[in-house]
Amino acid sequence: MNRKTLIKKLNLTQKDLEEIKLAVTEAEKSTSGEIALAVAPESESYAFWELLAAVSVSVFLVLCLFPLNQQIYSWLGRIFWQAEPWYLCGFYLGIASLMTIVLYFLFNIPYIDSLIIPQSAKNSAVTKRAMRYFTESGVYCTSEHSGVLIFVSYFEKQLRIIADKGLTEKISKDLWNLLSDELSDCFAKGNVKEGFLNAVEKCSKLLTENFPAKNENPNELGDSLVILEDEKWA
Secondary structure (H helix, E strand, C coil): CCHHHHHHHCCCCHHHHHHHHHHHHHHHHHECCEEEEEEECCCCCCHHHHHHHHHHHHHHHHHHHHHHHHHHHHHHHHHHCCCCHHHHHHHHHHHHHHHHHHHHHHCCCHHHHHHHCCHHHHHHHHHHHHHHHHHHCCHHHCCCCCEEEEEEECCCCEEEEEECHHHHCCCCHHHHHHHHHHHHHHHHCCCHHHHHHHHHHHHHHHHHHHCECCCCCCCCCCCCEEECCCCCCC
């Protein structure tokens, strides 16, 4: 999924993105903390689960054909005049391979994909991707370790709020969980922009209370909502 498609699915316009960026800029004026926002189409390719499901269903369907061995063998005999025993093995192997390929592409359809992937795998993938971006984006290394990342993964319909150690020492985890729940509710209702704006406002209050702005208040991270694109995960 490319950037333009993801933005469209989130019902965001260029004006909305600029409004979110401005909200972050204004929020950080009263605090030495940093707020980072990011959205990913999905947190992992999930190719393993798609292939596993395709192979499993294919094997099951081939096993369902076993009671028809005699009829299939006779049919092969009519096609090749004189069928050898290994023709039957080749038939099953060919059918299984063809079904695996077809089902693999079928299971890549997002709605079906979401049904076959275990919830635990999705949870783990989103957490790992959020932590990865937390490191890649530099949120973890602000001068006072007072950065917070709001990471959203569209396919899994999940988000993670990751606060650096400077914030976790002063702000209860329950407050971050409450903010996460509020943002999830907004997203579920389709109010993506409002959800981000509300989250930025709440983060600003928490950061200002614990890390008020100093005379010198450099902007250490970008203020824009970062839209990540698909990639092949390692």
